[in-house]
Amino acid sequence: MSTIKIGLLGFGTVGTGVVRNFQRNAVTIEKRLGHKIELAKIVDRDATADRGVTLEPGVVTTDVEEVISNPEIDIVIELFGGYEPAKSFILKAIANGKHIVTANKALMAVHGQEIIAAANQQGVSVMFEAAVAGGIPIISAIKENLCSNEFSSILGILNGTCNFILTKMTEDGSDFAPVLDEAQKLGYAEADPTFDVEGVDTAHKIALLSALCFGTTVDFDQVYTEGISKITSMDINFAEQMGYKIKLLAIGKNYGDQIEVRVHPTMIPNSYQLAEVNGVFNAVRLTGDFVGPTLLYGSGAGMDATASAVMGDVMAITRDKISGAQSRVPIMGYCADQIKALPIKAMSEIISHYYLRFTTVDQPGVLAKIAGSLGKYNISIQSMIQPESRNVDTVPIVLMTHAAKEADISSALAEIETLNIISQPTCLIRVEPDL
Template identity: 60%
Template sequence: MRTINVGLLGFGTIGTGVVKIFQQNHQLLSQRVGAELKLTQIVDLDITTDRGIAVDKGLLSTDVQSMLTSPEIDIVIELIGGYEPARSFVLQAIRNGKHIVTANKALLALHGDEILPAAEQAGVDVLYEAAVGGGIPAITAIKENLAANRITSVLGILNGTCNYILTRMAEEQASFSAVLADAQKQGYAEADPTFDIEGVDTAHKLALLCSLCFGTHIEFEQIFTEGISKITALDIEFAREFGYKLKLLAIGKHNGDMIEARVHPTMVPENYPLAKIDGVFNAIRLFGDFVGPTMLTGFGAGMDATASAVMGDVVSIARNIQAGIGSRIPPLGCPMSELAQYSVKPMEELVTPYYLRFTAKDQPGVLAQISGILGKHNISIESMIQPHRHEAEAVPIVLMTHDALERDVRNALSEIDELDIIQQESLMIRIEENLD
């Protein structure tokens, strides 16, 4: 039985999960690959901290060059995260003919245009199932099972931290900051949660999904990104009164030569499947011209689920090696040269219903002023709640609009926020009604 050698670059949480799988399911892996799958080297700057598992000291090294230049290593698992030095290491490994498995969405979303062509040229694989949706097999499903479909939309709940926070805010009618603080205490949110709560992590993942689903190259910078930090428990409660749930949604749509790619808090009808995904779970809903709607759910993060996805990719590459071939499917599903060029729809041109929350002085005529400005900007109101009088001077006024142009909504809000009666910046949340 031949041996396929794997190098692990980055011995953090997920790396520890990978080592656990090698140890615990070693025989199973070799059986399924038809070759001995061997963890040959682990490189990290820190090789002394106890990770809670027993590791042969001979595997550990701080010398990354010994791995990247080793003629022995067939597959490099990159789990160091971030842009640099991950980018340089991955490019070097590719040039040296090594296949790459990575969970690094930031790297691919920003440097995919450099890394993926390099891999194609070198005839090696870059697999990244773990980069999107953790244990959810979406990338493979898109590349393989849906390959006969023109995918018209991809929607996702892709960040467990945000979904956990929004779920708890809804359940406990608690404030964003209180839930975030508790989530940090419990390990569901990072000490610096910016990437998660501001939607950056979700946008990284959406860039990959859009590129793959639509056969194009979408840059991270092209994605409109708005996080959840301005959401209040009141908004979630109002959403429920209107029959919606509030989710941080990644939305990719393809229509003609135009792509929509946006990440923002979104109200979705409460009976829509994605609305039912709560807590740390992730979900990806795909719509293909033949398959119709398909939804995949699972743990979007966590040591073991992510390590499972990483190792699924390792097995896939190992089977290719065992079959005597290099890359079998290009990283984006079709050759780089055949990727299409699409425009990304400017956010100002979005047409969708909106939820608008104003905070105004509690005095007669307020609604007339607000609705007058909205009408002037071609925004018509579907329903309105002026929920309960606060003891303070300011009261919330909540409106749901019919379909409106985002540019008009922004202009109207700017104008309204200039009014003396408005006590704080108004909030808008986009509503998705036509989700497929």
């Protein structure tokens, strides 16, 4: 068989990492594959940019067709990101019989089914390890080595920007806005950070992981998504006093006939490993019925770690091709005809522990009134902090509840709002105590 030829769409940060990985480790890669692979074409939409790598003349082009319609190309790596034109390019490449490797979580989470159906029809692979948790080999672990397990839960810290901001807020006692500023200056947050800090990026990733683990499709619009922009240093401080860290946690849980898929700031006990995942690092904690709890930790983003994941997929497809394998592992881990759409539980139905910070008028009997309303809705209190009043007008009351239904919490909070003892909106943070 001749050299496997790769075409790359996108020559930004990750694309440059892929080129560096190809070049620097070419000898080792060939020793492992027993076969040559060649990065034959790279589409750079900015032909004038200096990417800091040396390439043979003719490799770089601005014409996407030279990759997606080039009969010599076996594997197309898509790193443009976003929905379009990435989707159209991928579909055309599939129609032309190319295998696809992509880091595009948004596209796979929202339009994955269309792409996968096209790929299955053509008998080509679509791999996207780099779309979730950067270099951490979580997707291949789910689809391959841990595939004899029924997975009951998946918990992830999947966005380096948010984790950097929360870590920094925790370490420095700072508030959100100045730390976001700093993250932007350091290149850890985009100029428009909305997708990251509002949890959308994390939601794309947990939608994909839940689908892979639970053998279901996940309607992305049904994924509850709440970001970190309202987290205050006061809440981080109270969390610390109670022995918790606040993380933007991606949660997927399987109840057999329905699943939970949600993203929100979450308090986790200091004693759990996810609480110690700091800075731009990512981690995923999977629980399978045989393997038990298993944690994978590493670089969730960045040129090199993402390139490692992309290259792992390229090498997997190359190994399929040179060993004669056809459709060896289903794209979503389950055979396409075995995937069913499990309903996602409404948020009102979830059971969680809750951190509630009330800002109340400073007068006797307030706690009794709050506790009364909570009790009425079967919510019992696990612990309470009521700091000494420093402000004549308002005082915080911080409660940690035992397990409660979210609908009951909402009802109780609505009732408490009517009592004329609350002077600012109540802060609610879910707690994941049962890791």
